[in-house]
Amino acid sequence: MDSYSDPHVKEIVVMAGAQLGKSEILLNIIGMHMHLDPCPVLMLQPTVEMAQSFSKDRIANGLLRSTPCLQGKFKEARARDANNTTMHKVFTGGGSLSLTGANSAAGLASRPIRVVLADEVDRMPTSAGSEGNPIQLARKRTATFFNRKIVSVSTPTNKNASAIEDAYDASDQRRFYVPCKHCDEMQTLKWSHVRWFDNDPMTAAYCCDSCGAMWNDGERRWSIAKGEWKANEEFKGIAGFHISGLYSPWASLSDIVKEFLSVKKNPEQLKVFVNTVLAETYEEEGEKVDDHELAERREPMPLVPATAAFATCGVDVQDDRVEATTIFWTKDDECFVYSHDVIQGDPSTPQLWRDLEILLFRTFETEDGREVSIRATAVDSGGHFTNTVYKFCKKHYGRRVFAIKGQGGEGVPIAGRPSKNNTVKCPLFRVGSDATKDLLFARMRVKQPGAGYIHFSDELPDTYFQQLTAEKVVTRFVRGYKKRVFVKIRNRNEALDCFCYGIAALSILNTDVNSIVDRLEYREDGTEQEPQKNTRAPFIPPMKKGFVNNW
DSSP: OTTTTTOOOOOOEEEOOSSSSSHHHHHHHHHHHHTTTOOEEEEEEHHHHHHHHHHIIIIIIIIIOOOOTTTTTTTOOOTOOOOBBSSSETTTTEEEEEEEETTOTGSSSSSOOOOEEEEEEEGOOSSSTTTOOOOOHHHHTTTTOOOOOOEEOOOOBBTOOOOOOOOOOOOSOEEEEEEEEOOOOEEEOOOEEEEEEEEEEEEEEETTTTTEEOOOOOHHHHHHHHEEEEESEEEEEESEEEEGGGGGGTTTHHHHHHHHHHTTTTTHHHHHHHHSSSSSOOOEEEEOOOHEEEEEEEEEOOSSSSSOEEEEEEHHHHESEEEEEEEEEEEGGEEEEEEEEEESSSSSSSSHHHHHHHHHHEEEBBBOOOOOEEEEOOOOOOOSSHHHHHHHHHHHHGGTEEEEEOOSSSTSSSOOOOOOSSTOOOOOOEHHHHHHHHHHHHHHHHOOTTTTTTTEETTSHHHHHHTTOOEEEEEEEEETTEEEEEEEEEOOOOHHHHHHHHHHHHHHOOHHOOOOOOHSOOTSSSSSOOTTTBBBOOOOOOOOOOOOOOO
C-alpha cells in the first residue's frame, strides 16, 4: 500500500500464499479512492459470478458497512438505478467502481479506467471470449490517465504457466527479509529450512540460514515483526512482492508441517500446498533429459558418416521463419543430427519456400566419397500457413515431401494413412505426437554409440539442446486414472518438434535402413574399400499408395 501511494510506481504485483491479505489490500485501495481520491476503478475477478460474490460479500456487506468514513458514499443497490448496481457503483466526488469477470469481454469494454485491480490472475482465462488476454484489455482502458495504477495479486499455479510469476519476474522482485534473533543475519524464510523429527509436526522449528539456530514460533514472529522488504532487481516502474505462508501470523510451523505430511504423497494435493502455502509455482515431477549431457556428446561432422544410408528432414513453420533439422540414419536406428537450419522470412511469400527447396534438395558427401540426399521430409501443417504448406508439399510429393499434422493421445501411431480431406487435396499424414516423443526420449537416454544412439554435430549451439529437451513427461490423474502427458518446461521447443517430424518422415518412408547399410561396400574386416566418387546411394522405390505403418 505504501508503493501504491508512490507516484513512481505504475504497477504492483503481489505473488503470495492464501489468506495473507491480498484481497484486503485491494479493498483498502478501493476504500481510499472512495474516501480521498474519487476516480474510475475497475475490479477484475476470474469470473462474473466471483465478481458478483465479491461485490456483495466483501464490498457491500464488509467494506461499506464496517468503515465509518464510507457511510453515505453509496445508495443502496437497486435494480432500476444504473448508478448503483451490484456490478457498478458511482460514489460521491465523480468516482465509480466497476466489477466484472475476466471471462466477460463486454465488461472489459467502453469505460476509461484509471485504476485496475486484478484479483487471482492465475485463475483467469487466457482470453476474454475471443477478445484476447483480459489483463491486457483492462490495461488498454487506462491509457488516457497519466497517474494510472494497475495492481495484480494472486497465488501462483504451474511452473511456466503462471501469469503472476511472469508479472513478478518483470518487476523489481521484492522479498521480505527478517533478522535472526541470535546472529542478526537478514534472510528470507525458506521451506527447506523448516525442520522436524520423526514425522512429528509438534517438533517443527525454523533453522537460521546463517548460524543454524533453531527458531520456535515466538522467535519466528519476533523476526517477522522486525523484517523489511528488499528488491532483488532494478526498479523499472513495477513493484513486485513475494511472500509465503511461512510469514503468516495465523499459522504455526507445526500446522504447516502437519499439512505437508498429509499431502506429500498425493501430487494434486501437494500442488495445492506449494501454490497456496509456499506461494511457489508447482513443477511436476517427470521424466526429462538433461540438455547439458546431450550437448557434451557433440562431435565433428565435416562430412556425412560413411555408414549413413540417407537423411530425413523435419520442418517446423513459424510466423517469421521455418526451422529444419537434417538427420542421417544408419543401421539399427542409430542416427546423426547433421544440422538444424533456420530460414528467416515470411511464409506467405514464395522466396522463403524457394530457400527451403534449396535446403531440402541438396546433396551431401559422405566420408567414403558417396553422395547422399534427404530422402523424405515432413512439414508441419499446423499454424497460420496451412494451405501454403499443403501447396508446397503437393508440388513436391513425388520427392517425398509430406504434409503432417500432430495428433495427441495414447494409441496413436507415429504415422498412419494419408488423407486428402482438404481444399488443396494434398495427402496429409496424421502423426502421433506422444508416440513420437516417447520414442525420441527413449533414444536420447541411450548413452553408448550403437543401436538407437543419437550423434550430434559440433555445429549445433547450446540453444538447440535446450529446445530439444524443452518438454518432460509427467503423470497426471485424469478422471481418477493416471495418464502420462508431455508438458513444456521451456518456451522454445522448435528443435524437439523438428526432430519428431524427422522421425515421422522416416516412418512414412517405411524403408528398411538395415538392408541399405548392409549393401554398402565394406571389407570383411570392417575397413572400407577405396572410395568411389559420386556413387549414389541405393535407389529407394517410391512409397506405395495407401500403406499403413505401425513401426
